[in-house]
Amino acid sequence: xxxxxxxxxxxxxxxxxxxxxxxxxxxxxxxxxxxxxxxxxxxxxxxxxxxxxxxxxxxxxxxxxxxxxxxxxxxxxxxxxxxxxxxxxxxxxxxxxxxxxxxxxxxxxxxxxxxxxxxxxxxxxxxxxxxxxxxxx
Amino acid sequence: xxxxxxxxxxxxxxxxxxxxxxxxxxxxxxxxxxxxxxxxxxxxxxxxxxxxxxxxxxxxxxxxxxxxxxxxxxxxxxxxxxxxxxxxxxxxxxxxxxxxxxxxxxxxxxxxxxxxxxxxxxxxxxxxxxxxxxxxxxxxxxxxxxxxxxxxxxxxxxxxxx
Numbered sequence: 657x658x659x660x661x662x663x664x665x666x667x668x669x670x671x672x673x674x675x676x677x678x679x680x681x682x683x684x685x686x687x688x689x690x691x692x693x694x695x696x697x698x699x700x701x702x703x704x705x706x707x708x709x710x711x712x713x714x715x716x717x718x719x720x721x722x723x724x725x726x727x728x729x730x731x732x733x734x735x736x737x738x739x740x741x742x743x744x745x746x747x748x749x750x751x752x753x754x755x756x757x758x759x760x761x762x763x764x765x766x767x768x769x770x771x772x773x774x775x776x777x778x779x780x781x782x783x784x785x786x787x788x789x790x791x792x793x
Numbered sequence: 794x795x796x797x798x799x800x801x802x803x804x805x806x807x808x809x810x811x812x813x814x815x816x817x818x819x820x821x822x823x824x825x826x827x828x829x830x831x832x833x834x835x836x837x838x839x840x841x842x843x844x845x846x847x848x849x850x851x852x853x854x855x856x857x858x859x860x861x862x863x864x865x866x867x868x869x870x871x872x873x874x875x876x877x878x879x880x881x882x883x884x885x886x887x888x889x890x891x892x893x894x895x896x897x898x899x900x901x902x903x904x905x906x907x908x909x910x911x912x913x914x915x916x917x918x919x920x921x922x923x924x925x926x927x928x929x930x931x932x933x934x935x936x937x938x939x940x941x942x943x944x945x946x947x948x949x950x951x952x953x954x955x
Contacts, residue, residue, distance in 0.1 A: 674820060675910040678927075685817055 657705045660717075662686050665697030683718055690720035697722050816911050816929035818846055819946045823909055823931045832907075832934035835942050839866065849946050851879065851893060852933075856941040859904055861885050862897070865942070871896075874949075890918050896928040896947040903930045903943060915952070923952040 660682035662673045673689075676682040682700050690698045698720030704713045719727070822843055826833030840847045848870040853862035864879045872878065874892035887894045895916055903910050909931035917923055928947035932940040 672906065672908050673824075674908055675906060677912050681814070681817075681911065681927075684814075685820070688817075 659703050661701045661703060662689070663699045663701060664695040666695060686718050686720070815846065815849060815948045816927055816946060819929050819931065820909050822846065830937045832932050832937055832940060834935055834937060835933045838933065838944050840868070846946065849948055851896065851945050853884065853897065853900065853943045853945065854941070855904060855943055858883070860901070862900060862943060871947070890916055892924065892926055892947055892949055895926055896945045897930065900930055900943055903932060904940060907932055907940060924949050925952055
């Protein structure tokens with residue numbers, strides 16, 4: 657058993673407007689309502705009740721032009737956001753890579769060795785100095 | 794004019810710009826009358842408000858016995874389909890195999906869903922003629938909020954026997 661519900665989007669939510677047992681009549685009326693300016697959104701939902709399983713299947717068989725437009729706009733915005741996020745992520749990865757490469761180039765191994773040698777010599781010198789000081793005393 | 798069915802052809806011809814399908818005309822009236830409210834009142838959808846359309850209508854009171862509503866008003870054409878004056882009768886007292894009987898067959902569903910519902914189908918009348926019909930039942934509320942009545946409209950045509 658099938659029925660066709662016309663839903664209207666008003667005050668921020670979908671509400672049932674009317675119910676038909678005739679698909680063409682429901683679609684005709686929904687199309688007519690969609691042409692008007694009264695409703696922010698129109699859709700037709702088909703409900704099919706399976707007597708064997710006692711379950712109801714529902715599917716939207718018509719979406720008004722405003723709903724379609726809003727869906728298309730939302731999809732475009734979502735694509736744009738994803739694209740921007742990907743581009744931003746790629747840019748950040750590139751910058752991080754460049755920073756790592758720069759650090760590697762700027763590091764001079766000889767400088768490090770020289771620094772280590774100087775610290776070592778200072779340390780040895782300090783030890784010799786302290787020993788001679790204790791020797792005098 | 795089809796005397797037996799009480800249909801005046803001129804009555805079914807719409808005014809220019811008016812929706813041809815009668816049930817959709819009633820639905821449009823219903824929506825206009827209720828505006829931003831939940832339901833229109835019975836006074837907004839009576840003989841005076843829509844004289845041409847009301848001829849095919851019957852109004853039922855559901856405030857006392859919602860499971861077996863009583864007729865409180867009926868249009869001329871709908872009355873002729875019934876073959877009797879139905880005012881004051883409950884729907885369980887309608888003659889079987891008449892248009893009014895099929896028109897009000899799903900009032901329980903309308904009371905449950907609280908929105909206009911349209912059903913169509915066919916039946917064989919007492920003369921053995923197959924009748925195709927299309928009906929609509931819509932809720933009304935005296936206070937605009939609590940459903941106290943239903944308005945039902947229907948039109949039909951005979952299927953020519955081969």
